[in-house]
Amino acid sequence: xxxxxxxxxxxxxxxxxxxxxxxxxxxxxxxxxxxxxxxxxxxxxxxxxxxxxxxxxxxxxxxxxxxxxxxxxxxxxxxxxxxxxxxxxxxxxxxxxxxxxxxxxxxxxxxxxxxxxxxxxxxxxxxxxxxxxxxxxxxxxxxxxxxxxxxxxxxxxxxxxxxxxxxxxxxxxxxxxxxxxxxxxxxxxxxxxxxxxxxxxxxxxxxxxxxxxxxxxxxxxxxxxxxxxxxxxxxxxxx
Ligand code: SAH
Numbered sequence: 457x458x459x460x461x462x463x464x465x466x467x468x469x470x471x472x473x474x475x476x477x478x479x480x481x482x483x484x485x486x487x488x489x490x491x492x493x494x495x496x497x498x499x500x501x502x503x504x505x506x507x508x509x510x511x512x513x514x515x516x517x518x519x520x521x522x523x524x525x526x527x528x529x530x531x532x533x534x535x536x537x538x539x540x541x542x543x544x545x546x547x548x549x550x551x552x553x554x555x556x557x558x559x560x561x562x563x564x565x566x567x568x569x570x571x572x573x574x575x576x577x578x579x580x581x582x583x584x585x586x587x588x589x590x591x592x593x594x595x596x597x598x599x600x601x602x603x604x605x606x607x608x609x610x611x612x613x614x615x616x617x618x619x620x621x622x623x624x625x626x627x628x629x630x631x632x633x634x635x636x637x638x639x640x641x642x643x644x645x646x647x648x649x650x651x652x653x654x655x656x657x658x659x660x661x662x663x664x665x666x667x668x669x670x671x672x673x674x675x676x677x678x679x680x681x682x683x684x685x686x687x688x689x690x691x692x693x694x695x
Contacts, residue, residue, distance in 0.1 A: 458586050459584035459585065459586055460548075460553055460583065460584040460585060460586065461548070461553050461554070461555060461556045461557060462544070462548055462557050462558075462578065462583060462584070462585045462586065463482055463486070463556065463557070463558040463559070463585070463586045463587075463588060464558070464559050464560075464561060464565040464566075464571055464574075464575055464585060464586070464587045464588065465479045465482050465483060465486075465489075465558050465559070465560050465561070465565065465588050465590075466479055466560075466561055466563065466564045466565045466566075466587075466588055466589055466590020466591070467479065467505055467508045467509075467560050467561065467562055467563070467590060468508070468562075468563065468590050468591040468596070468665075469562065469563050469591060469592070469593035469596040469597075469664055469665050470504065470508065470562070470593075470596075470663065470664065470665035470666045471596065471664075471665030471666070472508055472511040472512050474591045474596060474665060475508070475512065475590065475591075476588070476589065476590060476591070478588055478589075479588050479590060480512060482556075482558065482588055483509070483512065483514050483558065483560075484514070485556055486518065486556045486557065486558040487518060487555040487556050487557065488518055488520060488547065488555065488556075488557045488558070489509065489514065489518055489519045489520065489558045489559075489560060490520050490522060490540060490544060490557070490558065490559045490560070491503055491505045491506050491509060491519055491520065491521045491522070491559075491560050492505055492521075492522060492523075492524045492560075492561075492570070492571070493505070493506060493521045493522065493523055493524070494523065494524050494525065494526055495523070495525070495526065497526075501523070503521050504562055505560045505561070505562055506519060506521055508560075508562075509560070522536065522540050523536060524536045524537070524570065533570065534573065537570065537573035537574050537577070538573070538577065540559075540574055541573070541574045541577035541578055541581075542577070544557060544559070544574065544578065545577075545578060545581060545583055548583065559571050559574055559575075561590075562593070563590060563591065563592045563593045564589055564590040564591065564592040565587050565588070565589075565590065566587055566589070567592045568616055568637055575587070593637075593664060593686075593688060594614070594635045594637070594688050594690070596664045596665055597659070597661040597664050597671070597688045597690065598659075598690065600661065600664050600665075600669070600671055601659060601661075601671055601673070603659060603690065605633055605635075605690065606633050610631060610632070610633055611630070611631075611632045611633070612632065612633050612635065613627050613632045613633065613634045613635070614634075614635045614637065615634060615635065615636045615637065616637050616638060617636070617637055617638035617639070617640075617641035617642060618641055618642055619636060619642045619645055619646065619649075620645065621645065621648070621649055621652075624649060624691065625653075628653075628656055628691065628692075628693040629693070631693050632693075633690065633691070633692050634689075634690065634691040634692075635688065635689075635690050636688065636689040636690075636691070637688060638685065638687075639660070639683050639687040639688060639689050640683040640684060640685055640687060643683045646689065647678070647679055650675045650678060650679065651675070651679070654675065655693075655695055656691055656692065656693050656694075656695075657673065657691070657692045657693075657694050658673060658675060658678060658689060658690075658691055659671065659672075659673050659689065659690040659691075659692075660672050660673070660677075660678045660681070660687065660688075660689050660690075661687060661688045661689070661690075662681075662683075662684055662686060662687045663684070663686050663687075664688070666686075
C-alpha cells in the first residue's frame with residue numbers, strides 16, 4: 457500500500473535497462489515527474505535523469521526539469537532543493553493527493569542521493585512520501601567487470617569522496633572492500649595511494665552504463681585520467 461501519491465523513484469545508474477519494473481511502472485502512472493538537472497562546467501545544461509526518462513519513452517509533457525547548482529555551491533543547491541520541496545508540497549496539496557507526483561533520482565534514491573533534502577523537508581512538513589528502490593551505480597560498476605564485490609566474510613565500506621591514506625590502509629588491513637564514490641574529491645590522495653601501495657587491486661569506473669563508459673584496473677591508466685564527477689573506485693586487498 458502506498459502512503460501517499462508522492463514518490464521518489466530510483467532510475468538506476470544510467471543504462472535505461474537497469475531501472476526496476478516497479479520504478480518504470482510508477483513513472484508511467486505519474487502525472488508529474490520532477491527531474492534534477494545542472495549547468496555543467498562547460499556551461500551547458502544537462503539532466504542525466506531526463507536523458508534516462510527519454511530513453512525509456514516517458515511522455516515529455518509531464519516532466520518538469522529543475523536546476524540544481526553544482527555541488528561546490530552547496531548553499532545554492534540547498535536553496536534549489538528547498539524551493540522544489542515547497543513547490544511540490546503546494547501542487548500536491550492543491551490536488552488533494554489525487555495526482556501522482558514523482559521526483560526521480562539517479563541510482564538508488566536512498567543512497568547518497570541529493571533528493572534526500574526534498575524527501576526530508578516533505579516528511580518534516582508532515583507529508584508522507586514513498587521511496588522506490590533502485591540499482592546503485594557501484595553495483596553496476598562491479599557487474600560491468602564481473603567483479604564479485606564482497607564474498608563470504610568480507611565487509612563492504614562505502615566512502616563518500618573524502619578519503620585519507622590512514623583510513624584506507626586501516627580498512628584494507630581488515631580485508632574490507634572499499635567503494636569510493638565521488639572519486640574526483642580525493643583525486644590527489646588516491647593517485648598517491650595507488651603509487652605507494654601497488655599490492656592492492658584497484659578497479660576504476662567512469663560513466664557506467666552510458667555511451668562514454670570507461671573502466672580500468674591498470675594503475676598507470678588511472679594516474680593519467682582526469683577524474684570526472686561520475687566515477688567510482690573499488691579497492692580490494694587480495695593478498
Ligand atoms: N544515488 C546514486 C549516487 C549519487 S552520488 C547511486 O545510487 O549510485 C553521485 C556519485 O555516484 C558520483 O560522484 C559517482 O561516484 C557515482 N555515480 C553515479 N552514477 C554513476 C555512473 N553511471 N558511473 C560511475 N559513477 C556513478
